[in-house]
Amino acid sequence: MEEFIQQLINGISLGSIYALIALGYTMVYGIVKLINFAHGDIYMVGAYLGFFAIAILGWPFLPSLLMAMAVCAVLGVVIEKLAYKPLRNAPRIAALITAIGVSLFLEYSMMLLVKPEVRSFPQVLSDVQYNLFGSLVISSRQVIILVVTIALMLLLQYIVHKTMIGKAMRAVSHDKQAAQLMGISVDNTISFTFAIGSSLAAAAGVLVGIYYNAINPLMGIMPGLKAFVAAVLGGIGIIPGAMAGGFLLGIVEAMVSGYGKSLYRDPVAFIILIIILIVKPAGLFGKNVREKV
């Protein structure tokens, strides 16, 4: 029982990282309907920016985090303007391929820029291990990431559903021309979306970089993919869904490793994922709205 709870903690902690990355993913998708494959790489760039500030410039944690978020917000907006905006009226798949292109571009220009090797963060956030009920272990960083994830989820949910800019985002996502007729600037709204999404990715990058203490130019690929899976699992475009999807994926992985065979972790996790999708074709939180005929 105790081990089960420990595994649950492990799963939630792993899942909160997937969720953290998935939040930005799902928000950009929800508004622009673009699977932004470069999201995982912005996360990587964010991690490097944080590394640069903390390890090279010797900045404290918080300013470094904010700087990484701000720079990535700009980066996201620039990428959108250069690579995605011209394709707004093109088939969706074209933008997807461009996103793959942007993703490769970020990975390999970073590889040229910072070399392929791993970097590790100086220890800026103190890490305390708490022992609960004897042998249960939980670390302060796990708690921080979990709290940040939930807080950001709530914040995003609030922005998208309760604020006027959020409503504008949803309007743009549904029909750009009609949104313009409401007086909404489509360009500004989409830029805003990318800015938020990318700064979330950067925050995730810095936090995860510090938590696992190793970053490299290809570090965004797998978490990016897993986060995408998490976002889809929760119902892509749905913000609480991304978080639930991330937690679920993390817990599934932890349980398979802990009780099944870690050798088969990924295949089993994917099988469970596919089964969930077959039962709930629009993801956990997605309503399977039939197109009105």
Add this chain to the structure above:
Amino acid sequence: MALLSVSDLSISFGGLRAVSNLNLELNKNDLAGLIGPNGAGKTTAFNMLTGVYLPTEGDIKLDGKSLLGLKPYQINHCGVARTFQNIRLFGDLSVIDNLKIAYHSHAKYGVWGAICRLPGFYSGEKEMYEKSMELLKIFKLEHKWEELANNLPYGEQRRLEIARAMATQPRLLLLDEPAAGMNPQETHELMEMIHWIRDQFDLTILLIEHDMSLVMGVCEKIYVLDYGQIIAQGTPEEIKNNRRVIEAYLGEEAS
């Protein structure tokens, strides 16, 4: 015996009972209209008839055989074809391909015939081509056969949709607002065409329409739906003068 008989058909979306206890009977060769205020449930009724929605209650029988639970394509194979309120053509395909696709269930060759280009393929394709062209002539679209469906003007898209439904060789044709977006001139031509295909192809037609000139001009029998229920049925004359229909749908001073 009635060709189509709908008994106590109902459907709810969440709390909203969009159609309730709908009863309809169409005999062979009927040309009937289904009218009613916006949101009365007309399109929803069509969707149940064609298997897009599964009714919560009631039954639909075509020639005595229940259509309940069949998939849309199976219902089409039983002889029911339809058009859509929001045009749903195969937009990036040519006009003639739109028809050939509808002929698919009557194709005379199989997958192997296609891949190996057996002689049956060529004769089958030729037959489809000729049949499609015939239909296009009837619908006055033959000169546009190579055009992409999306590039047709609205009125022609509506005609193409009807032609496409005809290509599945139905016994019962359901038309959802066929004259929407047409000007009076075009509407008039459409009326004549509906009449003509009914006679020519021995069809039964049920149509939804808000253009009263068309409904009153072409339908022999009219059902009026309001809040999911039939509030009146009868000949155009009877309907025109029905108080409830005037109140709910036609409005005063209906001339």
Add this chain to the structure above:
Amino acid sequence: MFQRKIGKQIAILAVLIIFWASVQAMVGLGIINPYYELNLILIGINIILAVSLNLINGFNGQFSLGHAGFMAVGAYGAAIITLKTQLPFGLALLFGALLAGIFGILVGLPTLRLRGDYLAIATLGFGEIIRGVIVNIDYIGGAYGLSGIPKLTNWTLVFWLTVLTVIVIANFVNSTHGRATISIRENEIAAEAMGINTTKYKVMAFSIGSLFAGLAGGLHAHYFYTIQPGTFNFLKSFDILVMVVLGGQGSITGSIIAAVGLTILSAALQKLAALRLVIYALLLVIVMLFRPQGLMGTKEFSLKMFRRKTKDKEGKQHGTAIGQ
């Protein structure tokens, strides 16, 4: 009409034979060295992969990201036959392809009710499942992969199998069955209402597509001596997808052009290491920005495109947007 078709077919066949024979001769004379030959073979394999994925993604409009998985099934299926039995190579290839096709049906049936990105994730997951399972089966080499596979694939075989793939898929697509497949992409609800059994045609597109991916896998395995699960990861699926989209979804000739172009590009940039991927990425973005519908859109490349300008209408047959 029938007569004219035969004439056209003979002409195409003649062109193909001439092309094949001249390459064969140049290989014999050493004008085409083994490196160029290898790239010719890679081009052929990539064409098979791209055209078969195009059937699923381009013509049927389903978003599959698991093509590398089917390729892996074909590669392992065929390699196991040659390594562990005495059966001839032809049967091994056939076995691999059929196995992949069967997997296509197995994956297709349950997942086809998913749409768009959900289907993409399910197929991607499937590809990863295949890989994850292969890594753990020692009988087929596990993480080491299978090596010592005899080099039975050669230029002639690849060339004619590529031709066969293109013909089969083109013939399928240009038939009533192909149109049924395409109608699902255009508007699934309307297709269903017009009497098209959409499930049947989705599964069909999926299984034919994966069958040929399996064939490509078998050819691949028997050219490169060794196969490893890592080769067939999701990045490989992306590569194939890029070819399809770049060439134009729904254009067979587009896929062919893109497969040829990207294979050559990859070879040309080989010396540049990380820089090569930067260049590749930039090219990808630029091409998509200038031709979002892909190089060919849904059109097919044909000589008619040039003839039309001078001699209108006349030359046209019952050609359609689907192309001939």
Add this chain to the structure above:
Amino acid sequence: MLKVEDIHVYYGAIYAIKGISLEVSQGEIVTLIGANGAGKTTILNTICGLIKAKSGQIRFEGKEITGVATQELVKRGLTQVPEGRRIFANMPIYENLELGAFLNKNKKEVAAEIEKVYDRFPRLKERKNQLAGSLSGGEQQMLAMGRALMSKPRLLLLDEPSMGLSPILVKDIFSIIKELNQQGTTILLVEQNAKMALSIAHRGYVVETGRIVLAGDAENLLNSSEVKKAYLGG
């Protein structure tokens, strides 16, 4: 109030509007009628900045607005009810209405506007929490009208507002248009239903394949034999 001078519009290679000039004065209802594909929608979209004209000039309240962004025009009091409703399907009715007043930051005013719309279209009030996408065609049209009114436009462009509506609603819609006009909104109305449109309009233009072929007082047009033949069904 609105002055369009010799605009030419292309869709890629398609030459859709071939030199159109028209004028709408303060307080008027002006209608554009014409067959399918004549270019009516294109004209409206060009006026409100959704499409760029290749050449020509558009002036609104004396100021040049060619090339001005749509959202800017909305701010200046020009908006459109687009063809085919274009409501935000995955949002409830009330959010659609809120978005109509996107530029108005005064919450109280917005709430009051919404109430006004509800009064005009009680059906919308009944369903205010229903997702707009599941409304019937007619209900959606009402929502589209109501949403445009939320920005309190001075010039309202209406693109086929009667399409797909029941006869009773068509009458309603037209009387609403008239009423709006009487309350001071200038209206440019595009209609298939030429008879109805001309009966409430002051002036009209007849568009055919991208050109204006006829213009004049609504009454004259209503009685002109060409119009009768082509657009009034005999």
Add this chain to the structure above:
Amino acid sequence: GGEEKKAADAKEIIIGGNLELSGAVATFGTAMKNGAQLYFDEVNAAGGVLGKQIKFEVLDNKSDATEAANAATRLITQDKAVAIMGAATSGNTMGYMQVATDNKVPIITPSGTALDVTVDPNTKKVRDYVFRTCFIDPFQGIVMANFATNDLKAKTAVLYVDNQSPYAKGLAQFFEESFIKQGGQILAKEAFVPEDQDFKATLTKIKGLNPDVIYVPAYYEPVGKIVKQSREIGINVPILGGDGWDSPKLPEIAGAAALNNTFFTNHYSSQQDDPTIKSFVEKYQAKFGQVPDTFAALGYDTAILLVDAVKRSEDGTPEKIKDALISAKEVQAVTGKLSFDENHNPIKGAVILEMKDGKQTYKTYVKP
């Protein structure tokens, strides 16, 4: 035309590099390339070999076996390389070795440790043209198993392996065999993939099993995280590994304290007083600004072996270079004095290093 130009007549001697410069293990390939380049530059500066300069032509194999075959074909047929160095992983080496064999060009993999690389598992015959600079899996696995039983007195162990790496699986297999043979017990075999960040689920399970030691044959990046996270959840038993651990990054990632009580097998110790090692470490640091890891050292050594063989081949043809490699004797290199055994594996001993406060300390030397 130019076809006939034999390597012997060319102005330069072309040595190919078939390395992972992009993709999953780009770090390894890049380090190897640097190491080798360092030595080739030294040789060229000193006048080259056989009176010619060496040109090191490196192609990227994208960490993929197929691309490796592609690159090899190009190096041999286009660039006319007389020998090829690479690839970093056993898998990618196996992907291209047949191309080299068919063309009779010798290849040396700096770090492909799998047995099958040099010996065909079906025929048990040595592959004539394939050599390696590193240990083979059995050697390291057995050495570590012996160390665990004899020095650490371990009775039970858990294997925790990189599931996608043949290297890791090979080491694990031989550790297991040898450990069991000496009376030990393997409690569980667990796996991860190299891209993993979080290992706590499996580690929690391992903790529950309470083994005497944990064997983690893998490369340093995941190892660093595994060691760190093990200690975090309270696993304090010794953790053991192989040469993939050797990197200055390891203590950075894991943290010095967490690494206490860990041991791994290696070719050499950068703390060893050996002058060859010292000068290598210094030169490498001067040129690339970082402490070399195993891969850099193995790349450097591979270059030494190749240059030595070219020198002794006298005419610089692939065939002769191969023969010269076979007869290599006690070539002084960073990772030892190298000779090849009959299976083309280097005969060299291993050191066992213990991590103490972030420093590698020399524990024992095990003779081959």
